[in-house]
Amino acid sequence: MNGQQNVIRIDSDICTGCGRCKDVCPVGAVEGVQGTPHSIREDVCVLCGQCVQQCSAFASFYEQHPACIAEKKRERGLFVSEAAPLFAAWHTGDAPRVASRLAEGCHSMVQCAPAVRAAIGEEFGMPAGALTPGRLAAALRRLGFDRVYDTNFAADLTIMEEGSELLQRMEGAGPLPMFTSCCPAWVRYAEQQFPDLLEHLSSCKSPQQMAGAVFKSYGAQLDGVDPRQVFSVAVMPCTCKKAEAQRPGMEHDGVRDVDAVLTTGELAAMLRQAHIDFAALPDEPFDRPLGSYSGAGNIFGLTGGVMEAALRTAYELVTGEPVPCTELVYVRGGEGIRHATLTMDGRTFRVAVVAGLQHVRPLLEAVRAGTCDVDFVEVMCCPQGCISGGGQPKVLLPFQRDEVYAARKAALYRHDAELACRKSHENPQVQALYREFLGEPLGHVSHNLLHTVYGQTR
């Protein structure tokens, strides 16, 4: 398994030193002189993979490279027979390892993040914004996963825990503003640059880690297997999720929540290897109970989605009434920072949404100075949220990027709108999980499984 530090790398054999990765790195972690191979400062890099998305310097057929291409593919954790070009900026891969583990036979459970279903079709010739949750579930089943569950379920669970935590803090139980902790690149940035503000981070694990923890406890119990026998895989639009799965604290009784993380692109490669024609698959449902989700869980995949999902539930918890309009369009938007207020039971609730990690610093400095008049902040590292993550299908031509990201966002909003259940607390399987296993949000079992302490970087 690859170490937490080196998920994102630049191949000095292939890098031409054009420096375009510097343009998109939100934390200035790329260094190098123009025209010579660049490198990444590991102490600053947040592993978001935007450089991997941007890099256009590929190993050309005409050039001689010191190491042979097959060797490089092995080093990168790619299938050697995969025909995709190699770019200078790359992320470590886990697909061959997952494929061989599945072939060996194990009790496998898989989850996939919301943004994956709005992008993986692009890998198979479908138009940008093709929404394929049913094909995705079918594809994972064809690969041999025993339980095809969903990160969206855990996103609903996150709302229950994080929403309850926020309301407790509003009553004085902790510092405000509270920041979301779903985005591991953002958590990493906070740990590196603002360690004094970590108590402002929600103690919730991310949906990926919550899902993993529930798979290996409740899920294992349902299937009558030892949690140690469960192979837990996550399919993510994100490169930093690979590192998050290996963080200290992301385990219970010595059992890792998540054993392997694949990016959207890696899942597509696995499907091609297995000769599964994604576009021709039928729509199939995700498995119950841990694959059921609400529209709120589904919009975690784009900027403003966690905030919107949280407000749909928080409003009802505070006022006892459903939110007047389910679609809280004022928290929707694009890259940058936006503020909004919502009045609940006579109290004005102030929120902020940050998309693009480079935009968060002024807000953090205001918190440090005690001048930040916000209660709850969502931070997503990537420019449009997870749909633009570093592990998504690469949009190589810059002029197509806005269009593709807009199509993926529209797909997730469309999916939310077409689901009968659109609020996390109304997800019947989440309710059942609390009834049968967890007890209550922020209860003892939740504390052990679903929360962590940020700031432990090793």
Add this chain to the structure above:
Amino acid sequence: MNAFIVADPRRCIGCAACEVACAAAAAGQSVFAPGGQAAVFSPRLHLVAEAAVTAPVQCRQCADAPCAAICPRGAIRMAEGVVTVDSGLCIGCKMCMVACPVGAIEVRGGRASKCQLCTDRPEGPACMQVCPAEAFTLVRAQTLRAELVRRRAAGLCPAADARP
């Protein structure tokens, strides 16, 4: 339209003399001259060789060049009918290689490199000069017009097996 050089695969014998001549023109010295062996071999056209057919491929000097449109630094421009790389602006990002529909531009030594019709060479294009099979044609607008007229006059269809 811009003038461009294209090779006829029916004439090409696959000797690759054009690649050598192009590289020598690019390096400014002959590989046969003293010290010539040390020159950087950087041809701007490539011989594509398949079992049944061979032909060199080089820039078509597109009127609305995709490489120029995609370049993030504006380093590729049209200069007097030739798609021209400004090496001072080029950052070597390879976006032009991605965009080119014929694979006629590449990054060498960190800078984009492509056929610019040897406009700085008094003898004209080196590839045309050296080719023993006379496979190359410098296609100009008037060449095409003349060919059109010739075929119509001969009552031939456009796909007729003929050369200007």
